[in-house]
Amino acid sequence: MTDRAVVVVRAGALTTVQDLGRSGYAHLGVPRSGALDPAAVRLVNRLVGNPETAAVLETTVDGCALRPRRTVTVAVGGAPCPVRVDGHPAAWGTAVRVPAGSVLEIGAATRGLRAYVAIGGGVDVAPVLGSRSTDLLSGLGPPPAAEETVLPLGPDTATAVRGSVDAPPWPGPSDELVLRVRFGPRDDWFTAAALRTLVTRAYRVSSASNRIGLRLEGPALERALRGELASEGMVLGAVQVPPDGRPVVFLADHPTTGGYPVVGVVREADLGAAAQAVPGTPVRFTPVR
Numbered sequence: 001m002t003d004r005a006v007v008v009v010r011a012g013a014l015t016t017v018q019d020l021g022r023s024g025y026a027h028l029g030v031p032r033s034g035a036l037d038p039a040a041v042r043l044v045n046r047l048v049g050n051p052e053t054a055a056v057l058e059t060t061v062d063g064c065a066l067r068p069r070r071t072v073t074v075a076v077g078g079a080p081c082p083v084r085v086d087g088h089p090a091a092w093g094t095a096v097r098v099p100a101g102s103v104l105e106i107g108a109a110t111r112g113l114r115a116y117v118a119i120g121g122g123v124d125v126a127p128v129l130g131s132r133s134t135d136l137l138s139g140l141g142p143p144p145a146a147e148e149t150v151l152p153l154g155p156d157t158a159t160a161v162r163g164s165v166d167a168p169p170w171p172g173p174s175d176e177l178v179l180r181v182r183f184g185p186r187d188d189w190f191t192a193a194a195l196r197t198l199v200t201r202a203y204r205v206s207s208a209s210n211r212i213g214l215r216l217e218g219p220a221l222e223r224a225l226r227g228e229l230a231s232e233g234m235v236l237g238a239v240q241v242p243p244d245g246r247p248v249v250f251l252a253d254h255p256t257t258g259g260y261p262v263v264g265v266v267r268e269a270d271l272g273a274a275a276q277a278v279p280g281t282p283v284r285f286t287p288v289r
Contacts, residue, residue, distance in 0.1 A: 003069040004156075006119060008149040009103055010065035015145040017123050018116075019055040022131035022140075026256045032236060033135035034252050036211060036275030037114060040078035044118035047075035047095045054122030054154070055132040057145070059115045063106035064145065066117070070100045072156065073120035079112030079173065079276055112173035112276035121154035136211050137253040173276040177205070177283045179249065179266045181239060186229070186261035190241070194221040198239075198247070198263060199285050206246075207279040211253040213240075214274050216283055220245025221263065231257040237266035239285075249274060 008015070020041065021034025035041040035058055042052040057064065063081055075095045076083050083090045084105040090096045098104045106115055125132050125142045134141040145151070187195060203218035221241050234240070238250045240260045249266055251274065266274075267288070277283070 003100075004121065004124075004153045006066045006068045006072070006151050006153065008064065008145045008147060008151065009067050010063075010105075011145045011147055011149070012059050012062045012064040012106075014060040015064040016058050016134035016136070017055050017125055017142050017145075017151070018058040018133045019131055020053055021133055021252060022129045022135075025129055026233065029256050030129060030138060030140065031135065031254055031256055032252060033133040033138075033141070034131065035116065035133070036252050037078050037116065037272040039272050040114075040116045041118070044075040044077040044116050045122075047077070048073045048118045048120045050118060050120065050122050054118065055125065056119070056123065057117040057151075059106055059117065061113055062108040063115060064117070065103055065105045067103050068098055068100055068119070072098050072153070074098050074104060075118045076106055076115055077118075078114050078116040079109035081109045081115050082107035111278075113278055114275055119153055120156040124152045124154040135253055137255060173278075174273055175281075177273055177277045177281050179270050179274065179283065179285050180288045181264040181266050181285045182288055183264045184262075187263050189223055189225045189229075189261040190263055191222045191224045194223070195263070197221060199287050203247070203283040203285075205277045205279050205281040205283060209277075209279070211251055213251055213254060214249040214277065214283075216247050216249070218246065218283075221247065223261075225261075229259050229261055231259045234258045234262070235265060237268055237271055238262045239264045239266060251275065 018035040021032040083092045086102045128140050201219050203216040206215040206217045208215045239247050
């Protein structure tokens with residue numbers, strides 16, 4: 001039994017292994033998956049001396065608790081949250097050492113939704129199609145963490161806390177989510193009034209949102225065409241409009257095909273903020289070319 005591992009003491013609402021995803025398999029029906037906030041993943045990995053592609057843990061809403069079998073370097077970022085080691089406060093957003101056998105507690109997010117836990121050496125579960133990410137839609141990758149799950153770690157390359165990046169700038173979750181959207185490919189399926197509505201009216205994040213899509217509450221978009229589309233390819237950031245007219249922004253675990261019309265596509269750079277938008281967050285779309 002390897003001692004380069006952490007044991008899950010508390011799994012929280014949803015804790016999954018994520019990296020930067022498995023690109024290049026959409027033609028096989030496999031979405032990219034990966035962390036919903038990739039910028040946060042890159043930064044926590046940098047803090048512990050990992051390559052940016054190393055696998056981390058993504059927690060949702062209420063964090064998790066871990067017990068390392070060996071002393072490890074850890075950084076918690078993404079959504080701000082309390083961090084404790086054996087009950088004592090520890091730093092969020094910077095690298096800390098956690099002794100073997102201690103309990104690292106990642107608490108509930110105080111803002112945003114998803115925290116990211118990087119551990120020196122990275123979470124070393126077996127890769128599937130080149131990625132260690134859990135894909136909730138297809139079931140690829142390791143299952144979500146459960147109590148007593150043992151997660152192996154790779155060789156620790158971080159022998160000391162990196163002083164040069166011990167206080168990086170962390171953008172806080174925004175009070176309003178602004179999504180830049182390019183119309184198409186099926187904007188002609190909607191009335192001119194619907195397109196104006198999308199970019200002039202306010203929406204709110206629905207509690208039904210998940211890793212597959214950001215579901216929105218607000219004014220319905222009226223169709224100009226009443227038929228049905230044959231299934232066609234879907235991309236990250238696609239704004240699909242189901243029959244109720246309320247837009248859904250596709251996130252990392254989105255299906256690779258779909259039959260509802262896509263009115264536009266959100267720029268990928270804006271989707272990390274979408275990952276941290278709590279239910280009720282105001283959402284505005286702004287058109288770009």
